[in-house]
Amino acid sequence: MGTDKQKLREICRIAARVFFEKGYDGASMQDIAGAVGLTKAGLYHHVGSKNRLLFEIMSYGMDILHETVIDRVKSVADPRERLRQTIIGHIDLIVRARDLEITVILHENRSLKGALRRKINVRKREYIQMLEDLIAQVQREEGNAMISPRLAAFALLGIVNWLYQWYRPDGRIKEPELARSYVDFFFRGLLGEGQKSRHWRASGQL
């Protein structure tokens, strides 16, 4: 990764925190320059404009999704195992505190305007399509189509992305329990499998 890209990512991380705290409209470029330790002119040199900075933060969020979820599972041959690892990877991405601000900003994209917004939406749609195709593949292999792959993909995104609204890593529910519960819940919802022998109380974690 080049130095320019590293610098841009550093700016994105800090700016995401400022937007998270003050809101996109409430945060000035001066606020962000101050937090990053640049002059306002220096900040504009790196990011072009405030809307472009928001776009860069969201692009960074999508890059992280690729690097920590998509790239890691693409060599997994079995579709069901690939889906399982995708869910676990996406949950891990959402709940880890390091990228919280970036995750939140990625979900609240109404401030992004015009062509930049469309670009981000294309990347989001590619991810959704990948999930949908993977779910359809699992359904075919299992000879089971209880729900439209598209509705199942959005149900999964809802369950996982909503975590940022409520889940606290230092709370009672630890991430392995969370991930296992939601992987099982999703596969039951998708395929209608009983797994009646597994009771959550037996885990002793809640």
Next chain:
Amino acid sequence: MGTDKQKLREICRIAARVFFEKGYDGASMQDIAGAVGLTKAGLYHHVGSKNRLLFEIMSYGMDILHETVIDRVKSVADPRERLRQTIIGHIDLIVRARDLEITVILHENRSLKGALRRKINVRKREYIQMLEDLIAQVQREEGNAMISPRLAAFALLGIVNWLYQWYRPDGRIKEPELARSYVDFFFRGLLGEGQKSRHWRASGQL
């Protein structure tokens, strides 16, 4: 309902649209007064402050949730049927265009400060507790505890609340198909029931 409350609700609906379009920090009280057709002094008379106005919008959102979901199902004796109707009612609330702005603002509550934020969070927690208790009741009646009621309640909230991010009522998927699919998906995830005979393609709606 008194005239004052009706007036306040009208202000909330219009202000929600302005916040939705400009962001909470980007919208001025002057913008909102203009949209409502009041002087700025008149607007302050009705709502007290900008943060109080945001609180009133969110309270209105929680009132709608009570009126259209909770109050309608509380006379349903069978827990499973009550849970089913709660899911359908909540989906209907999220997808209907009339209250879209209020719904969105209810979910993006980082702008609300201090005691007012805590008040809204108490109301949200009451709803989550109601869902959790209802889910636990269904699990007891079915002799089935595959997932913690709390995790199941948040999975449901994620699936349903995420709809505002992607679902378009004028798209290919109509609300009855959506609601039926997600009710079935949730109950399979919760109870591990097969329902193997029902295939989504048979409905011909997707």
